[in-house]
Amino acid sequence: MTDTKEKTTSPGSSVGADGEQSPFKNYDLSIPETKKKDNVPKKKAAAAKNTSLKTVTVTTLLDTLYPPLKPIIHDLLYPGTYLFAGAPKVGKSFMMAQLAYHTSSGIPLWEHPVNPGTALYLALEDNNRRMQQRLYKMFGARNNDKFYLATAAHRMNQGLEEQLEKFLKEHPDTKLIIYDTMQKVRGNDGDDISYKKDYEMISQIKAFGDQYDLCQTIVHHTRKQDASDRFDTISGTNGLLGAADGAFILDKKKRGSNKAIMEMISRDLPDQKFHLSFDIQKCIWQLDELEKESFKEPVNPLLEAVNQFLEKEGKSWHGRASDLVNLLDIEKMSPNMLTKNLNPEVGRLSTEYGIEYENKRSNRGSDITLVKK
Numbered sequence: 001m002t003d004t005k006e007k008t009t010s011p012g013s014s015v016g017a018d019g020e021q022s023p024f025k026n027y028d029l030s031i032p033e034t035k036k037k038d039n040v041p042k043k044k045a046a047a048a049k050n051t052s053l054k055t056v057t058v059t060t061l062l063d064t065l066y067p068p069l070k071p072i073i074h075d076l077l078y079p080g081t082y083l084f085a086g087a088p089k090v091g092k093s094f095m096m097a098q099l100a101y102h103t104s105s106g107i108p109l110w111e112h113p114v115n116p117g118t119a120l121y122l123a124l125e126d127n128n129r130r131m132q133q134r135l136y137k138m139f140g141a142r143n144n145d146k147f148y149l150a151t152a153a154h155r156m157n158q159g160l161e162e163q164l165e166k167f168l169k170e171h172p173d174t175k176l177i178i179y180d181t182m183q184k185v186r187g188n189d190g191d192d193i194s195y196k197k198d199y200e201m202i203s204q205i206k207a208f209g210d211q212y213d214l215c216q217t218i219v220h221h222t223r224k225q226d227a228s229d230r231f232d233t234i235s236g237t238n239g240l241l242g243a244a245d246g247a248f249i250l251d252k253k254k255r256g257s258n259k260a261i262m263e264m265i266s267r268d269l270p271d272q273k274f275h276l277s278f279d280i281q282k283c284i285w286q287l288d289e290l291e292k293e294s295f296k297e298p299v300n301p302l303l304e305a306v307n308q309f310l311e312k313e314g315k316s317w318h319g320r321a322s323d324l325v326n327l328l329d330i331e332k333m334s335p336n337m338l339t340k341n342l343n344p345e346v347g348r349l350s351t352e353y354g355i356e357y358e359n360k361r362s363n364r365g366s367d368i369t370l371v372k373k
Contacts, residue, residue, distance in 0.1 A: 062340040065359045068347030069268055072103055072175050072215050074113045078268050079175075080245030081206040081216045083182075085234045090252055091260065092219050094138070094283050096121060096178045099217065101139055103176045104146035110274075110287035117175030118146045120167060122153050124184035138283050146173075156201065157187045161208060168212055177209070180219040198239030206243060222249065230263055260285075297348065302341055305330045307353045310372040321359075321366035339366045 069078050077099065086092045099119075102109040106116030123131055131149055148171070154160045168174050179185050186201060202218070209216040220240070222233040230249045234240060241247055246266030253259045262274040262285075270293035276285045305328045310317060317324070321335035333341075339359055342349075349355040358369040 062343060065343045065346060065357075068350050070115060072115055072117070073099070073109055075269065075272075076109065076112050076264075077103070077176070077215050077217075078266070079209070079213045079215050080266070080268065081202065081209050081218070081243075082266070083202075083220055083234060083240060083244050083247040084217050084250070085220045085222045085247065086250035087222055087224075087252070090250055091278055091285065092250055093123070093126070093180060094134070094278075095250060095262075095285055096123075096180055096217065096219060097135060097138060098284060100147055100176060100178055101135075101144065104144055105142075110290075115175070116146065117173045118148065118171045119176040119178070120148045120150070120164075120171075120174060121178045121180065122150050122185070123178075123180050124151060124153060125181060127151050134283065153185065155187050156185055156204065160185055164208065174212070174214065176215045176217070178217045178219070179205070182218045182220045193237065195237040195239040195242075198237045199243045200239075202240055202243035206245070217248075218244075222251075231265065259288075297352075300345065300348070302328075302330060302338075303345060303349060303353060306342075306349070306370065307355065307372070310355065310370055315372045317368075317370045319368060320364055321368055324368055335365060339368070342368075 071078050084092060084096070098109065100121045101107075101119075102114055103117060104119040106114050108114055126134075128149075128151060131151065148167075154163055164177065205216060205218065208214075221235045223235050226233075230251065231241060231247055233249070234247065245268070246264065249263045251261055251263075253261065258278040258280060260276045260278065262276055264272045264274070272293070273291040274287060275289040275291070277288050278284075279286055309328055321338050325333060325335055325338050342357060343359060346357050349357050354373040356369075356371045356373070360367045360369075
């Protein structure tokens with residue numbers, strides 16, 4: 001389709017051809033210049049003062065209950081920073097729109113349940129007219145007040161972080177930010193390709209996302225050269241993948257075909273291979289088959305005992321660790337050892353058994369709460 005000049009409306013609004021508000025919000029990412037100036041010196045001063053090494057012992061780690069990673073799209077998207085690479089025009093942007101739409105709407109993607117939240121899609125190679133047509137074709141005229149778009153943003157170290165902080169302050173339930181593409185947000189050193197520069201760039205984006213427990217997806221390209229490992233075809237150095245929490249590769253079996261394979265590697269999930277078909281009418285990716293690395297955690301007798309206890313007890317229990325030790329059908333262990341064995345398994349208790357586990361220190365020792373959904 002030939003591009004025509006786009007009519008503009010007032011900033012922050014997006015109006016369709018029928019005069020009604022677009023179902024997908026267009027967010028103004030502009031920031032006051034004063035905020036940018038004020039924040040930079042404070043951050044540098046704080047970094048200069050923080051010279052001590054922050055350490056933790058293994059004992060302290062085991063005694064600490066860290067909240068489990070909560071999936072955004074089960075078995076697909078978790079908090080962390082991911083690369084999403086593929087050849088030009090392979091359909092990466094359509095996939096990004098799907099991820100943002102399902103995250104923001106809560107509608108399952110390929111039967112994967114979703115924990116919904118606000119999604120921000122930085123579609124920096126597109127414009128509002130093209131995005132309106134694409135999203136309407138993909139999802140129809142459904143309202144969605146949790147899906148935000150921006151087709152322009154600052155670059156890294158030139159105001160992007162401040163723009164995103166402003167957005168997150170106004171939308172604290174944000175779970176997903178998509179950068180489409182990486183080259184559009186790189187700083188002035190975008191032509192300086194080295195392992196060090198690539199690693200530092202992804203590390204900087206990752207550090208930002210980790211502060212807010214976000215999932216961040218960075219769209220990038222692949223090289224034409226073949227490789228035994230598909231992830232070696234990601235354009236740039238290994239520093240990109242080395243600093244990220246995981247990566248996706250979208251690859252069509254044949255140029256012009258509607259069949260593709262999306263491979264995924266992650267620090268938090270087993271390797272997966274998605275066999276996909278592109279619906280040309282709706283412009284959405286559909287799942288044909290899923291290959292998953294076959295690995296199952298061995299049975300943990302303690303978790304089994306907790307689950308059986310709650311089945312008999314009535315789905316919930318609250319008390320001291322010393323009391324729980326006496327109630328569980330397991331070999332005797334100290335209350336301290338009980339919590340050291342339960343704390344690291346909080347995620348598994350939740351995903352495999354549907355049990356929410358809390359452990360709070362008090363003058364009585366460890367106060368434990370168990371609730372089975």
